[in-house]
Amino acid sequence: MAPQDISKLIVRTSMKDRAAFDLLYRQTSAKLFGVCLRVLNDRGDAEEALQEVFVKIWTKADRFAVSDLSPISWLVAIARNHAIDRIRARRVPAAHIDAALDVADPAPGPEAMVVAGGESERIYHCLDELEKDRAAAVRGAYLNGESYAELAERHRVPLNTMRTWLRRSLLKLRECLER
């Protein structure tokens, strides 16, 4: 479905149009479920989270108008942030890391993703300018919703070192993205 069609469905949902909301669910729930599962790494939890995500979409659809995100990215951001809030409230840092690592990378490599084109090349190009393990930390944090504490554990560095690392990476990314 074309982005402008998803946009229309979101706008109609903000007007409390249930038919549009049903269609929006049909078109996007698989992607958003993929997001919840990846972050939460637990089916039951992800199902619960997805319900809450669509409740949010119904109630907050009017905010789409003020975002610069594409419609699907806007929906993904809601799902990701919700799943991360949920796991932050639940996760005991050390216990889940191995489990999370096991499923950590069904992701296509950067080359494959670059094929997605245009705008997306930019972030990958900028990630490539970082040292390899730092780019991996950024990507891992984004896709899995890992906290500073978890990243520190995984990369075997002290928490504050991790924080400094990542912030420097973010500053470099910003500098590259704005170039």
Place this chain on the structure above:
Amino acid sequence: MTLAEDNGPERGGDDLFAAEYVLGVLATDERQIAARRIDTEAGFARLVDSWEVHFSPMAAAYPEIEPPASLKPAVDRRLFASSSTATQPSAGLWSSLGFWRGLAAAAVAALAIYVAVPYLNPPVVAPQERLVASLAADGSDVKYLVVYDAARRDVGLSLVSGERAAGKDFELWMIEGKNAPVSMGVIPAGQTTHLAVTPAVQQKLAQGAVLAVSVEPTGGSPTGQPTGPVVAAGDLKGI
């Protein structure tokens, strides 16, 4: 020491905090601070949005996984339980007192409409579709979402952001082709408001017409034409 504290005052600290929020590395309490700021500070919300835009291509790596079929009905139950017209009413629904009360109320309302409609609603000439417009302008934080319901001659306005200054009102205008703007009335204050559409305006209000919001003295333009700056505009589109 939270990130908000050790980052706050320094230049660019907010931007870094926004990036950390989007990336997802913050702890619960820090995320709550960020979420509150997104709701209350437009500037911070924009920083967050722009990092979401930067990082969003990475989301291509999330696979699509079909959720179980039972999930959507569960969402609907959460959202619409009280007025549910679910496709498969459960025993629980049929035996629910609330459901029967709702049904009785609906029946009364339907009867009232049935009785009243011939008087309230002279036959509509052409049942047009609903049209929507998103009104915004550069250099202004005033944003409205507009839904025009031709059959009901109603314009619904949802204020997304911005507010009117003291002693000022927002007035809604319709601009059709190269004609002078036609006032549709002063927009009542509030998040969600409605304006009735006069038959004269209704005849011209169609897809492609431009709607605009101007700042006027309280009570509306004294001249019948916009006198203040246009703070939001957009064209009507079919949905």
